[in-house]
Amino acid sequence: MLPKINQMLYLQIASSDEEESVIEYRSRIADEEDTALHIEYPLSQKTGRIKRLFLGDELSVYFVSADGVKHYFDSHVLGFKEDESVRLVRIMKPDPEKMTKVQRRSFLRVPAYLDLAVQLSNNERFVCQTDDVGGGGISFICDPKWRLESGSSISCWLLLPYRNGSIEHVPFKAEIVRVQDLESGRLQAMSKFIEINDSDRGKIIRYCFEKQLEFRNRT
Incomplete structure (x- = not known):
């Protein structure tokens, strides 16, 4: 199962800084293409501040489907796109075969x-x-x-x-x-x-x- 447009993603950014690497951000999928998702700039779950991303940033991402299953995948920043004056981030679309599922209240x-x-x-x-x-x-x-x-x-x-x-x-x-x-x-x-x-x-x-x-x- 792949994430859809308007779905909320939750992500962490790979970093050598311990504090930065555990911060969770949220972002909405605004658009997609064959190999990429276009997401809004992520917001910190804790502070609500926008997080700037850079080309090549590695991301650990999950989204929650309607049946309460968390779907995890690995991704990275491919580039950026201007959409009606809103700057979006292009990230690699997940490979369904490499995604991990975790049921709520059940842990891998x-x-x-x-x-x-x-x-x-x-x-x-x-x-x-x-x-x-x-x-x-x-x-x-x-x-x-x-x-x-x-x-x-x-x-x-x-x-x-x-x-x-x-x-x-x-x-x-x-x-x-x-x-x-x-x-x-x-x-x-x-x-x-x-x-x-x-x-x-x-x-x-x-x-x-x-x-x-x-x-x-x-x-």
Whole structure:
């Protein structure tokens, strides 16, 4: 499914500046051509200010269809167009086969080996690696000496490296859903988020989106 004229797009701009790279903007599709969408200059979701774009800027974009599904795609700025005194931005139209769908209240999970700091309820702390991450929770691998039980809560700090080189630290609280022994002798713990800011959840979803596109581009 491709976005249509008058549909609202939500986008983030690839940047080496950490603060800039996580800002979300919105823009309306004003027109289209075979290979490009013509969008209005984006506005910051937070401040409402116009964001100037430049030729070649890389964009992470999504739109929400009528059935509540978020459709994510990668794009970049192709150029600009004057339309009845309104300057529009030409961005690459998405390839339907490379778009990622995320249902509302259902989050994509991707395999990812990221550094994770964990604090248990008894204040014991350890560092381990994730097995997969998503907008609804994570799985991680750790030493069996740590006393992890289903239903217990943990406080975590996740390190997220993005494609543009920026790094984010995401704090959250989670509940252990299941623990299982691996053949390697280590433990795999599956968890779901119970306390996480929407902005921090958005950072994880953005990371998953980037990884999913990376996986699809390899195939």
